[in-house]
Amino acid sequence: MFRDSDAVESGRGAGKGEPSGKVRVRFAPSPTGYLHIGGVRTALFNWLFARRHQGTFILRIEDTDQERFTDEAIQAILDGMKWVGLDWDEGPFRQTGRMDLYREHAMKLFEQGKAYWCVCTPDELETRRKEALAKGLTQKYDGRCRAKGITKPTGEAALRFKAPQEGETVIDDLVKGRVVFDNAVLDDLIILRSNGYPTYNFSVVVDDALMGITHVIRGDDHLTNTPRQVPMFQALGFTVPKFGHLPMILGSDKARLSKRHGATSVLAYRDMGYLPEAVVNYLVRLGWSHGDQELFTRQELIEKFDFKHVQSSSAVFNQEKMLWVNEQYIKQGEPGHVARLLIPFLEQAGLKQEVSAVSPDWLAKLVVMVRERTKTLVEMVTWVTPYFGQDVAMDEASAKKFLTPAMAPALAKVVARFEAEPAFHKEQWETIFKQVVEEQGMKMGQLAQPVRVALTGRTASPGLFEVMELLGRERTLIRLKKGIERAKASA
RNA sequence: GUCCCCAUCGUCUAGCCUGGCCUAGGACGCCGGCCUUUCAAGCCGGCAACACGGGUUCGAAUCCCGUUGGGGACACCA
Numbered sequence: 048m049f050r051d052s053d054a055v056e057s058g059r060g061a062g063k064g065e066p067s068g069k070v071r072v073r074f075a076p077s078p079t080g081y082l083h084i085g086g087v088r089t090a091l092f093n094w095l096f097a098r099r100h101q102g103t104f105i106l107r108i109e110d111t112d113q114e115r116f117t118d119e120a121i122q123a124i125l126d127g128m129k130w131v132g133l134d135w136d137e138g139p140f141r142q143t144g145r146m147d148l149y150r151e152h153a154m155k156l157f158e159q160g161k162a163y164w165c166v167c168t169p170d171e172l173e174t175r176r177k178e179a180l181a182k183g184l185t186q187k188y189d190g191r192c193r194a195k196g197i198t199k200p201t202g203e204a205a206l207r208f209k210a211p212q213e214g215e216t217v218i219d220d221l222v223k224g225r226v227v228f229d230n231a232v233l234d235d236l237i238i239l240r241s242n243g244y245p246t247y248n249f250s251v252v253v254d255d256a257l258m259g260i261t262h263v264i265r266g267d268d269h270l271t272n273t274p275r276q277v278p279m280f281q282a283l284g285f286t287v288p289k290f291g292h293l294p295m296i297l298g299s300d301k302a303r304l305s306k307r308h309g310a311t312s313v314l315a316y317r318d319m320g321y322l323p324e325a326v327v328n329y330l331v332r333l334g335w336s337h338g339d340q341e342l343f344t345r346q347e348l349i350e351k352f353d354f355k356h357v358q359s360s361s362a363v364f365n366q367e368k369m370l371w372v373n374e375q376y377i378k379q380g381e382p383g384h385v386a387r388l389l390i391p392f393l394e395q396a397g398l399k400q401e402v403s404a405v406s407p408d409w410l411a412k413l414v415v416m417v418r419e420r421t422k423t424l425v426e427m428v429t430w431v432t433p434y435f436g437q438d439v440a441m442d443e444a445s446a447k448k449f450l451t452p453a454m455a456p457a458l459a460k461v462v463a464r465f466e467a468e469p470a471f472h473k474e475q476w477e478t479i480f481k482q483v484v485e486e487q488g489m490k491m492g493q494l495a496q497p498v499r500v501a502l503t504g505r506t507a508s509p510g511l512f513e514v515m516e517l518l519g520r521e522r523t524l525i526r527l528k529k530g531i532e533r534a535k536a537s538a
Numbered sequence: 539g540u541c542c543c544c545a546u547c548g549u550c551u552a553g554c555c556u557g558g559c560c561u562a563g564g565a566c567g568c569c570g571g572c573c574u575u576u577c578a579a580g581c582c583g584g585c586a587a588c589a590c591g592g593g594u595u596c597g598a599a600u601c602c603c604g605u606u607g608g609g610g611a612c613a614c615c616a
């Protein structure tokens with residue numbers, strides 16, 4: 048009976064899975080590419096759980112496969128974590144720096160008769176696996192080297208763990224509840240490859256144990272790995288941690304989220320103009336809920352996060368909703384903060400000089416003026432460009448439509464009245480403007496549009512008087528005059 | 539094929555553990571209206587779901603069994 052009482056504690060139903068000791072969790076990505084959305088969510092749940100219980104969050108890079116990892120990928124993971132603000136307390140540890148530890152523990156198992164040398168070659172194994180598949184049999188290792196009792200292999204050999212074959216392994220998962228596996232389905236897994244490197248299922252166990260991990264929170268694609276790992280913890284004499292298997296994130300076709308579904312790297316969302324806190328907010332709601340609440344501050348998340356409300360079924364990633372969340376953060380966020388995040392985008396749009404010429408305060412006001420019209424920082428750039436520089440880029444079609452000779456007199460009147468005012472006062476200028484509209488026997492919109500085009504170069508903009516206020520008296524008058532020139536010249 | 543997980547509006551979800559308060563609530567999106575100097579935002583309203591079949595019970599979205607469907611795992615990858 049491979050059943051460890053330590054593993055048996057419910058996170059659902061009975062109690063709330065309140066940890067008794069000090070919580071230690073980890074996020075252990077493999078550096079095969081960028082940090083994707085699913086990875087961020089796993090990291091986030093770990094981080095939240097750690098912060099919620101004043102525990103420790105550890106970052107560990109699973110790089111035991113020399114073939115596939117790259118330093119760039121490690122850097123990308125670090126950058127991604129930093130961008131979303133998931134700071135770790137220990138690490139990043141790299142498994143490649145811990146090889147002695149794995150070998151040492153593997154040999155310990157061998158000496159205790161809990162592991163054995165296997166001289167089957169990868170090719171042979173592959174062939175047998177194919178045969179088994181063709182016959183419709185279980186594709187597990189037949190254990191033929193188990194009884195050979197090889198003490199000192201002469202050639203290439205891998206070390207296999209003697210998995211229990213009787214009884215059952217029970218895990219009481221924080222999100223899935225009680226899951227029972229028949230030990231008969233367990234394979235004698237290779238723990239040390241013939242090249243001396245440990246395999247994943249072994250290195251995780253050694254690391255999780257040695258790092259004192261109390262809760263292993265990971266994607267539910269690892270659920271079936273758990274009954275293979277639990278016996279290893281026990282064979283090594285370690286305490287078995289508690290497990291929590293998070294449901295997967297699916298693409299719109301209900302298949303596991305992948306590159307096929309468009310952007311899956313978190314940093315791609317940064318580049319698309321998403322705020323990191325919006326991404327976090329969206330991701331946490333994908334699989335966790337707190338009543339009807341949609342928006343949470345980071346502090347609220349830490350206070351409210353619990354496994355009791357983690358969904359056990361997978362969720363479809365929906366960019367529309369994430370966009371909405373982003374929009375909310377842009378609209379409700381602290382203007383100065385949004386402005387700071389906007390700067391790199393402005394610089395990239397070629398406004399480096401212009402940006403350095405304005406104050407953070409003015410930039411924040413600009414953000415306030417345009418923010419209810421934008422859903423991303425990228426969109427915000429286009430809304431914000433007309434307000435930099437003396438002149439404005441004029442949209443030809445708009446100018447042609449609204450800056451006509453017939454409009455020139457009314458525009459001139461507006462300018463004359465404005466010029467009579469030595470200082471700009473929003474309400475006052477608005478009153479003046481409306482007076483002109485009335486005197487000219489026009490409708491508000493008739494005069495507002497030409498003015499809008501003269502001021503911003505476009506037919507769509509924030510409220511006219513907000514625009515004037517932001518532009519300031521001088522620039523307002525300059526642009527208005529240029530608009531009149533343009534109107535007169537228009538044939 | 540074998541094992542494991544999952545199943546409420548198109549999507550994210552509340553409710554399920556501790557059956558009645560559910561003629562199933564919220565959010566995104568979509569449709570319509572209001573507001574309006576443009577574009578937005580905002581506000582109001584609408585469409586839309588308990589996968590199916592059995593049971594248990596006075597009563598089931600909630601408990602049990604089965605079916606179907608979806609996902610995952612079965613490597614000297616992680």
